[in-house]
Amino acid sequence: MGKKKGKSRLGLYILLCVLPVLLIYTYVVIIPILGAMRFSLFQWSGGADMKFIGLKNYRLLFRDTEFWKAFQNNVWIALTCILGQIGIAFFFSALLSSRVIRFKAFHRVVAYFPATISAVVVGFVWSFIFNYDFGLVNAFLRAIHLEKWAKPWLDNPATIVFIISIPLIWQYIGYYMVIIMSAMTSIDPSIYEMAELDGASSLQKALRITLPLIKNSLAVAVMLCIAGNMKIFDHIYVMTNGGPGTSSMVMALQVYKTTFIKSQYGYASAMSVGILILSLSLVIISRVCITQPWRKEKDV
Amino acid sequence: MKKRLFAACLALMVTSSLWGCSNKPVNEPEPPAQESAGEAGKEDSKTEDSKTGEAGEKIVIHLMSQTPRSGQGTEGFATGFYNMLDQWCADHPEVEVNLEDMDQTSYQTKINSVCAAGDIPDIFMLKGSWATTFIDNGWVSDLSGGLDADPAWRDGYIENAFEAVTRDEKVYGIPTQSMATGLVFYNSQMWADMGYETFPETWEELLEAVEKFKAAGISTFVLGNKPNWPAESCWMSTLGDRYTGADWTQSILEGSGAKFTDPEFIDALTLFKELNDKGAFNADINSIDDKEEDTVYFNAKAASIVSGTWFIPIIETTAPEDVKNATKLALLPAISGGTDQQNTISGGPAWFLSVGSSVPEEKRELVMDLVKTLTGKEQADITASMGNLTAWADPTYDESKVSPLYTEYNQLMKNAKTVRIYDACMPGSVIETINVGLQSLLAGEKTPEELANEIQMEQELLQ
Structure with missing residues (x-):
């Protein structure tokens, strides 16, 4: 009896401790989302005059090619980043877990360092690196007499999405490295020893042992990567402002412009709700694809 | 027990204050002066008075x-x-x-x-x-x-x-x-080196000059269009009007007949695109901003820049001495296929x-x-x-005490007609479509016709 009372008291205590955070979270996340859902049903330019138009904003959204192009850019950036960030992070983690590399702690810190820098700073630094006249990339190309290859990198609509993915990949490799390395350390070393006895090469060890054993951590990393890249904004705002034209436009930037430059608050709210739905579905799809819950019974 | 009650009360207070806030419209930072109602006494009485106008003291x-x-x-x-x-x-x-x-x-x-x-x-x-x-x-x-x-x-x-x-x-x-936005600032020294005593007065002459500068590896104009308003505000407002005339702009604003798809406006877009295609601008037109373009001009890597009157004090304070002394002002050259009025500049x-x-x-x-x-x-x-x-x-002012460029500007404006700056009069959503579209146009992603259609669609959405 006493124990039970103690337990319920503990529950109350926990609730009380969590309550302030929960309230703040509700105030800054849940309520604005509900607010956006409400505003998305109105034609509204920011003033007192709000006209209820039902689902018209959503019908417009479905036919808005600019929005879907921005979504497509988001997907391309996310795919590039999954391959770039997680792929390179996996490669580095495998290297750092092997015996060939020295000063491991140093490498870990240095690799994580970019993830701590503000996105705006990263954006500025890389826009200087890509600058046509005095940028590092072109200066290097000119130094090795490849003037023809020196290009205004941020001006070509055909390649811009991949160019702006480079800073993103560079910045977050360390972040995914931490996740993957912590997963790798949890693998029992004796498995590798047995494999070595059987004559497995390093590549075989990485692909046949490490990869399957850290699958769940990878799923988390992919999920974080998709979620992060769906709301990408600051790098692109600083580097290209969505340009040239709309060729590097992403969804979050488009919402910002629709709200504060075009003053279409209602339509922008509908866009935000659209982003929420699209991101959630992509995250769920990726999770299902990686963990493949339907294969579990057969495999085990 | 008392402590817990106290904590619960506190929690309740936090909640209620949060809910109080949420009644205000989202997206809007709270104005401090008006916000003070019921909190700070002094400020409060001021704003109250200003609203009611009651002559208290x-x-x-x-x-x-x-x-x-x-x-x-x-x-x-x-x-x-x-x-x-x-x-x-x-x-x-x-x-x-x-x-x-x-x-x-x-x-x-x-x-x-x-x-x-x-x-x-x-x-x-x-x-x-x-x-x-x-x-x-x-x-x-x-x-x-x-x-x-x-x-x-x-x-x-x-x-x-x-x-x-x-x-x-x-x-x-x-x-x-x-202000005026479509003002040509040119480095008279660099133009003199190419054999031009003054800035070209016709578009054909300008295009010839572009060829010469290009051969010398110099941009005729520098444009930093990353923030995407300079191409529209400083160039298109003037070029557009040279083809369409002021009545067209007025008609667009009133929604009384004129369309962005009218051939005159498309001609203006085509002219601007051709100027870029001929190599008149810097290669990184869409990736440097309106501050970086100043630096390119100051470093004499470009022979001229089309900017606004705000650039006069910037030249005065930051330009290197030789560029500052060589800088002169001009209007954009006259276009032969346009309206009769070619001495125009966007401003107001x-x-x-x-x-x-x-x-x-x-x-x-x-x-x-x-x-x-x-x-x-x-x-x-x-x-x-x-x-x-x-x-x-x-x-009334003392000419000897102000920047020579300012005096030159006033002289220039005596023979010029001011036309409207697009982004000072057109609604935000149309301007954004023009701005973004001009970037695509300059990057070769869109044709003038496609862009004109897009702007017209945005315009019709408003009506």
């Missing part, structure tokens, strides 16, 4: 400005504006002016928020492109009565000064300053002083008197003496 006028007072004494407009304000306050000891001054970016958010919340200041600055929103929402009042009562004041301004804030012959603001007042719609009758006369003082000739004279552009047609 002093009449309070609430004034909001996008020009920080810190510029008084150093910057032309701030000096003119605040000197006149100080003088008016000294002459009217019975009135207290409650001034809120801040930088432009904060001002834009704040004025929109306070007006949307219904706490409209008595006097405030209105940007030309906001006019439609503010007038349609009924936040500003008609000033034509006051203007007509004093013809000397009304007629003292430059031509078409009230255009951007006039609807159905009612005037909703008084211009405070002016961008900021206006407006009176809030909630000013009570008994305070109105005082408010109008203050507006007249702040926008009158004396303000213009002070502003002009410091080398800044005014909306007043003929300010």
